[in-house]
Amino acid sequence: DIQMTQSPSSLSASVGDRVTITCQASQDISNYLNWYQQKPGKAPKLLIYDASNLETGVPSRFSGSGSGTDFTFTISSLQPEDIATYYCQQYDNLLITFGQGTRLEIK
Amino acid sequence: QVQLQESGPGLVKPSETLSLTCTVSGGSISSYYWSWIRQPPGKGLEWIGYIYYSGSTNYNPSLKSRVTISVDTSKNQFSLKLSSVTAADTAVYYCARSTVDTAMAYHYWGQGTLVTVSS
Numbered sequence: 001d002i003q004m005t006q007s008p009s010s011l012s013a014s015v016g017d018r019v020t021i022t023c024q025a026s027q028d029i030s031n032y033l034n035w036y037q038q039k040p041g042k043a044p045k046l047l048i049y050d051a052s053n054l055e056t057g058v059p060s061r062f063s064g065s066g067s068g069t070d071f072t073f074t075i076s077s078l079q080p081e082d083i084a085t086y087y088c089q090q091y092d093n094l095l096i097t098f099g100q101g102t103r104l105e106i107k
Numbered sequence: 108q109v110q111l112q113e114s115g116p117g118l119v120k121p122s123e124t125l126s127l128t129c130t131v132s133g134g135s136i137s138s139y140y141w142s143w144i145r146q147p148p149g150k151g152l153e154w155i156g157y158i159y160y161s162g163s164t165n166y167n168p169s170l171k172s173r174v175t176i177s178v179d180t181s182k183n184q185f186s187l188k189l190s191s192v193t194a195a196d197t198a199v200y201y202c203a204r205s206t207v208d209t210a211m212a213y214h215y216w217g218q219g220t221l222v223t224v225s226s
Contacts, residue, residue: 001168032210036152043201043219044152049212087152091211094165096142096154 002026002092006099012107019075021102023088028068032091035064035073037084038101044087048073080106109134111202111217119196119224125189129202129217136160136183140205142213143176143187145198153198157205158185192224 003026013019023033031051036044046055048064051071061076075082083106088099115127129141142157156166158176166174170189178185189196199221203213 034210034212036213038152043203043216044213045216046212046214049209049214051210053209055212055214089152089154089212091207095167096157096211098144098152098154101151 001095002029002090002097004088004090004097004099006088006102008102009100010103010105012105013078014107015078015080017078019078019082019104021073021086021088023066023071023073023090023099025069025071025090025092027092029090029092031067033064033066033071034089034091035062036087036089037082038087039084047086078104078106109204109215111204111215113200113202113217113220115220115222117221117223119192119222120226121193121224122191125187125192125196125222125224127187127200127202127220127222129185129187131183131185131204136178136180136185140207140211141176141178141185142203142205144201144203144213145196146201146219147195147198155187155189155200157211194224196222197224198222 005024033051035048038044086102110132137160140157143155158164173190175188199219201219202217204215205211
């Protein structure tokens, strides 16, 4: 089974900062990597699919990149409403795995 | 607009079977993959398994021996059964829809339902 290592597990940043979260797969997953935002008490919301495609309606300050085993999720200018936990999710060989999550807080 | 709604008992006794149903509205259950995902209180997301509208399934290897996911296209519903539950199965259970051409990304989610395993 493919393991996803997401880092950091938590992050504190200021409004306007550039924020980066990484996900590393234990083996090559091509671009089968998606990113979600989850706010307390709510279902996760898809932000990025296929590693770098922005979901419809998601602000352009969110972006994703990478392929193979190393992936990056970026918020170009942190906004107060971006406070949430972020998860990566991979799909390979018919199975799905989520990363452990990154809790993002405002400094 | 596609909407998903989980339903089922909020309390299940240890060793019994957890049963949940997801009702899909605003679109057909055909031509998509339908998943169950859970989240223990204060913890991360865990994929349980998915079913294609035709009935083919794939399950998380760690849960495979206890999980059954089925689909009823006539009712636009799919269901989860998890047997021999313990306190470790206490979680918010989500149903969600994905497509294989977007890396099985979950574009639509239910609101989630908390299931507590306790006597």
